[in-house]
Amino acid sequence: TSSLPVVISTWDFGIAANAAAWEVLKKGGRALDAVEAGAKIPEADLKNHSVGRAGYPDRDGIVTLDACIMDEFGNCGSVAAMEDIAHPISVARMVMEKTPHVMLAGDGARQFAIQNGLHKEHLLTPESEKAWKEWLKKAEYKPVINIENQQHMRGDKYNHDTIGMLAIDSKGNISGACTTSGMAFKMHGRVGDSPIIGAGLYVDNEVGGATSTGVGEEVIRNVGSFLVVELMRRGYHPEEACREAVNRIIKKKPQTAKDIQVGFLAINKKGEYGAYAIQKGFSFAVCNKEKQDILIKGKSIY
Numbered sequence: 001t002s003s004l005p006v007v008i009s010t011w012d013f014g015i016a017a018n019a020a021a022w023e024v025l026k027k028g029g030r031a032l033d034a035v036e037a038g039a040k041i042p043e044a045d046l047k048n049h050s051v052g053r054a055g056y057p058d059r060d061g062i063v064t065l066d067a068c069i070m071d072e073f074g075n076c077g078s079v080a081a082m083e084d085i086a087h088p089i090s091v092a093r094m095v096m097e098k099t100p101h102v103m104l105a106g107d108g109a110r111q112f113a114i115q116n117g118l119h120k121e122h123l124l125t126p127e128s129e130k131a132w133k134e135w136l137k138k139a140e141y142k143p144v145i146n147i148e149n150q151q152h153m154r155g156d157k158y159n160h161d162t163i164g165m166l167a168i169d170s171k172g173n174i175s176g177a178c179t180t181s182g183m184a185f186k187m188h189g190r191v192g193d194s195p196i197i198g199a200g201l202y203v204d205n206e207v208g209g210a211t212s213t214g215v216g217e218e219v220i221r222n223v224g225s226f227l228v229v230e231l232m233r234r235g236y237h238p239e240e241a242c243r244e245a246v247n248r249i250i251k252k253k254p255q256t257a258k259d260i261q262v263g264f265l266a267i268n269k270k271g272e273y274g275a276y277a278i279q280k281g282f283s284f285a286v287c288n289k290e291k292q293d294i295l296i297k298g299k300s301i302y
């Protein structure tokens with residue numbers, strides 16, 4: 001259990017994201033503001049090739065971003081396959097707060113972002129372009145489905161994934177955010193779990209919140225984050241709930257699951273948290289009053 005407020009995030013880069021979220025939480029700010037501020041850190045990080053600005057492109061060389069956000073009232077907003085805008089999490093929040101809709105996709109999302117004052121930017125960095133051209137030499141689509149996981153397992157420079165963040169503020173309210181450039185070298189137009197409420201992220205202020213990282217197709221198929229929250233509602237500890245959701249993925253597609261990574265991260269209303277992944281190598285960051293840079297190794301099935 002963690003004292004409140006608290007913020008938790010996926011992967012090692014969650015530490016820096018949590019630090020930005022903590023600036024909001026420590027002043028008694030709202031969890032929603034905290035997760036937006038936090039998610040913007042990896043989105044802006046040029047060394048991070050799986051979230052925001054420097055994200056790897058799709059197989060056509062186009063960077064398309066996915067993100068969603070959800071607050072303590074069950075309000076939510078999302079953008080999918082959006083181009084040219086570096087902070088999809090902020091656009092997702094604007095969809096939530098300024099439109100009657102939950103989700104905007106593609107060009108409509110970009111137009112909406114520009115109308116609301118965000119700048120159009122070229123998101124493909126020279127490093128990302130180089131990696132894409134390298135990939136083009138073989139341009140094998142099939143193995144690419146697992147590319148982040150395989151590279152993650154090797155622990156090389158591609159060791160970055162989606163950021164999912166969950167925060168509880170000093171009033172006890174929960175919000176979450178999830179943002180990514182998706183699987184590297186995906187098909188153009190491919191949308192993963194990260195912008196899909198219930199798949200990449202879910203928050204129920206009575207129960208807790210959950211988020212996911214890894215191969216989004218398997219998370220969507222199992223409505224992963226919603227499942228984790230529902231299991232917590234039935235009394236599962238966050239770690240048990242994440243483990244059960246991972247097991248469902250394995251049970252449904254055992255052959256697929258053995259070669260891919262999916263990880264879930266969850267927190268309940270009391271501030272108890274936990275995570276579980278299919279494969280080794282998943283990590284998450286925790287930040288509260290006592291300590292701002294805790295990094296925990298996620299448990300895994302394999």
Ligand code: SD4
Nearest residue numbers: 161162182192213214216
């Ligand atoms: C997706 N879940 O688009 C994201 C990407 C990710 O490790 O987390 N990759 O499927």
